[in-house]
Amino acid sequence: MKYLVLPAVMIGLAPAALAIAAETRAEERTGLPPAQLPTVQVTDTAEGGLGLSLPSTSGSRTGIATRDLPASLEHVSEQTWQERGDSRMADIIGRTVGMTPLSPTSYSSLSFGSRGFTGTNSVGIAEDGVRLGVASSTTPYPANSWGYERVEVLRGPASIVYGTGTVGATANIVRKQPTRESVREVLLGTGSHGSAKLGLGAGGALSDTLSYRLDAYGHYTRGEHDMARASGGKLMSTLRWQPTAALRMELLADVSDEKPAHYFGTPTVNGAIVPELLGRNFNTADSDIRIKDKRVRARAQYQINDWVSVSNELYRFKADRYWRNIEAYQYLPATQQLRLGDYLELSHDLEQTGNRLETAVNAGAHKLVLGWEVNRAKFNFARNDYAGSDLIGVNSPSLTYWPNSSPLLPSFTTAATTHDFYAEDAWSLGDRWLLLAGIRRDMTDFDRKDLTGPNSFGKNLGGTAWRLGLTHRLNAQTSLYGQISQGHDPVTNVLTLNLANKDFKLTTARQVEVGLKQQFAQGQGEWTVAAYRIEKDDIVTTDLITKLQYQGGRQHSQGLELSGVLRLSPNWRLEGNYALVSAQYDELVKSGVDLSGKRPSNVPRQTANLWAHYTAASAIGRWQASLGARTVSQRFADDANTASSGGYTVWDAALSWKPQPRATYRLSLRNLSDKLYTYSAISGTQAYPGEGRRVDLTAEFTF
Template identity: 70%
Template sequence: MNHFKLPAVLIGLVPASMAIAAEPAAVHIGIEQTQEAIPSSTYALPVLPTVEVLGNVGLGLSQASTSGSRTGIATRDLPASLDYVDEQTWQERGDSRMADIIGRTVGMTPLSPTSYSSLNFSARGFTGTNSVGIAEDGVKLGVASSTTPYPSDSWGYERVEVLRGPASILYGSGTVGATANVVRKQPTRELMREVMVGAGSYDTGRLGLGMSGPLGETLSYRMDVYGHTSSGEHAMSQSHGSKFMSTLRWQPSGVLRAELLVDSSDQKPARYFGTPTLNGRIVKSLLGRNFNTQDSAISIKDQRVRARVEYQLNDQLTVRNELYHFKADRYWRNIEAYSYRPATQQIKLADYLELSHDLDQTGNRLEAVVNAGTHKLVLGWEVSKAKFRFARNDYAGSDTIGVNDPRWSHWPNTSPLLPNFRTEATTHDFYVEDAWSLSERWLLLGGIRQGVTDMSRYPVSGVGAFDTRLHGTAWRLGSTYALNAHTNLYGQFTQGHDPVGNILTLNTTNKHYKLTTARQVEVGLKQQSANGHSEWTVAAYRIEKNDIVTTDQQTKLQTQGGKQYSQGLELTAALRLTPHWRIDGNLALVDAQYDELIKSGQDLSGKTPSNVARQTANLWVHYNTVNAMGYWQASLGARAVSTRFADDANTSRSPGYTVWDAALSWNPSARTTYRLTVRNLTDKLYTYSAVSSAVSNSGAGQAYPGEGRRFDVTAEFAF
């Protein structure tokens, strides 16, 4: 049963001075947002028109492609697939979690539970944080042991851009499937304030505060504060967190700009690791139970400091530099593996994990942008050094309990958490990219990136220490041809690379492995209607990945030599049918298989990788109207995911699902919005992601169920 009430902590947060005046709303319907000039810099502030009521701007084909190319060409001219989702779009859908926003883009299937908010996806047949990267303002975020929980929510960000396919030319290793780049809100010279108050099912509460404006003649700033709390849908799944984001900009002239960014985040996610399954299906009688300990814990803290400067020497040359430092402290103490034994009505518990991660990453990116006639050339050098410290409680216990036994009350092991090892990884990347306008209709985009990583591992015991070096070469050659003023045809060849495991946690078993390589061929079409009322794209691709870990059939030892391919078709569209009706949606068809792979003594050639859906689709229908009370919009959305395998051997399936969502918004004035969102309208029971349990008997496994029906209300104010 769902519960809905306003948490006491939020009551009275909206001051009386923010009461809405009873005035007629001045509304314009069907306004299209355009960008007259593409920014010449990655950090340039977008030029946006003034509108009184916002409407969906489509797929952003006219926007600068800062996430798809360092040259800043328009998305329509980029010979690659890129999704563009702005704040207005995710607000009207009622999305606030970054995993939901990214997961609604074409072909991106979230794999982590909604309660945990980790950014873990499947894209174009490849899964996990070693193949699908996350970046903020173009800087790829450090990953330790397949965990990327930042940024977990959308407050303080203006848009998300998802580049699909190998993106190592821009972001380095670990980006063969796709890369999502989250772009922050920028300082402004105009004083702006934003307030968001939200409440919902399971005692959920959210509060967001944002402010930007000038500080004298040359300084401006942006600050965002956000907090959330929830009792959770399952037992012992309470969560809460907060963050602070700030940017100070100094711009003494039109050719010089410097910025300092300071952020911090503190999250306590739900201590919930799913529910047992049988033959890939959730056991309904166990749903809602939490087999973790009552004193389990998860803590995720992030601190980030960045300084960047850009100087335009003349019309032909611009130099920019970004220095950054990231720090992440993470702690887990949980029982994470559960296996159902129906014959005895028991649950086997395993993976008693108590561990901590301490990650520091410092880096610098120096870049020169050269405008030379028909060429826009970007040359860069990026260096980063990551230090990772790992501690764990070496407890290999397991136990079996009856399905009706009371849950564990205390962590069973009193041994101390001890340092285990530390690693250091220094990476140097050199890259060059050129956007060459061969004619008014024909653009050629090419680039190459060479990366070298020196990694060292230092076990506390001193046994098993080693050094290793990883090389990676990425390149891209693509071309876009304008068939007419509104239609672009493109094609590209790209090469990227992924690690066989997380670089910071390499051990003596995989220290000799090299980076896997993947090559992609892609063709596509991007089109805008002459009246600006519709945009659509279509892309077809094939990716071949080599050197994945397999087993040598003669020596029975693990080695590199496995192969995987994926091929598919992706379609996205945004259509304004009438001044009142809009539709946007996407469809992805994927065929992914292992060409050569021996795993655990099984030949998996021809098998589909686990948690890869052959079909995914998203659809939203919006209706708006105006009356004496103001502007109203009703939205209905659906997300469909086909059947997936829970294991690489394809012995267990997770059923497909379609989940419906709805949102209703009301603008009584131009700067005030009230919104009601209903998630999972039909209260569908479905599997978010599934695995075959390492502690299971045949047919048993474990899954993260999707969230049930949930209600949320928000009030958004700008002044």
């Protein structure tokens, strides 16, 4: 494998406090006046900025500043997504550089494409640094932003921090923490399609050593399509006990219950949406989707002395999910008919218990982290085996009942026990250089019990991830970096491995990345640029002669990513990002078709986001007007590149009024021109349409 490795250098100033202390000691020893010190500029961080001065809790476990991290990491704060009028997590993550949402806006599943790689097997989702089990490519939580303070997106192979299944990127959603100060928050909202939402948040001290955080949220909408009604709610709670400054213990308990829309897209012709069919739902009237999650976590952190701390996190997660739907639709223009298929009745019962023990050592120039994580996931799968299909006329009503009376029967159970051992060291080589090195070994013992046939088996999976990065600070505000890293993805979801893919190992991906991060204009502007190349091996392909599958496929992607924020004046602020990616299969055969040289489906060459905010004060309060645009270029609807989904640009806007510091009223408008476009393709004959024009009105209060 060949790489063009570009050198990266960085230089930085030593902290001003150390310089002043050194000069003071010199004067006391010699009696001479101190040498003339250079002028020190004190900079602020741009409002709605990229978070370059913040600790990179999602990019490295050592806690170094994002500016010093030799990797591409983006922060999105609660203030930023509120100003844009966003509340769905898919929208918030999807506006970060190079991220393309894949799941429908009406369904609470978090699936994205990044750097040429797509789906939950390559783009991971974590909450407070913990990734929970993914079953059948379903990651429904957290669906909305209430109760969270920021989102951090680490791009490129993230296996060193989060384990397998993170070659494209990982989004870590960070929840709000207990505080000693009393906090009360209320959100009231209404909008198009009969939507309504209510959020309640509270935090504060219960005693000298106890504090808490509690968040509750509920929502409802009729939806913009037939049978697109959706509702749900959640409760998030954290109790913190901190008897001393050195010891902190927390107990977290969450529960959520979602009933998403029973909508699986609309038929297409050559990848293009058929306008006459838009808005119709070809599912059954008695279709059903239920998603229930429960989470419990206990965390403890103890600072043994000035340079050693120990932390432990024990967690348990349980999910009960059920689907009964017709999910595939094909339009036949010649006969003016629709073919309905994929009659799926499924249930998932997923339980995961895990523990992470970690030691952090701050030894002078070294910030070292050593950890061990173990988790065991159990997955029970039941289905109604029905392979039926139907032909209906375009103007005929959809089916009104589930056509199969067979019972839902257990199909298989799986169990996976994974041990992860990792070490990471941030080594300061003088004042201007930082070397970050890390290694992680994942080992999984997998067992599948087939309840309907003789297809039970067990296997072991293992993967080694590593990262070596170098940061060079040109000055106090500018850093250059370079890194090489290795990560791994499963050939399919680990918990649903079957007899057909039991002999396959994890795929391997290697990346080289260089970039620059800079704050300028006394902190009123920030920008980053990153260039990368990723090569992924061991993709499952097929021998054209023997028709046997083997791990000989290869894929690569390379690209450029730009992000920036600039406060032009006290009234104007601009935010934007741009991503250019070239991705293709170098060697791959699927279903007898040679895909070499083809671009993976749902991977656009270009994406961009731009927001402009104007703020003004008046006698009746503070106003802010925001205008944003999202651009996604043409994509292919299938890996063979025979069907194409056109590119699109969608305009959004928001207007907020803050009559007093603790009250904000916000009007949000989505898809101002009511543009018809493809959000993501399911296949060459079916796609999720983008959301039409929507208006939301919210009121936000703090006490």
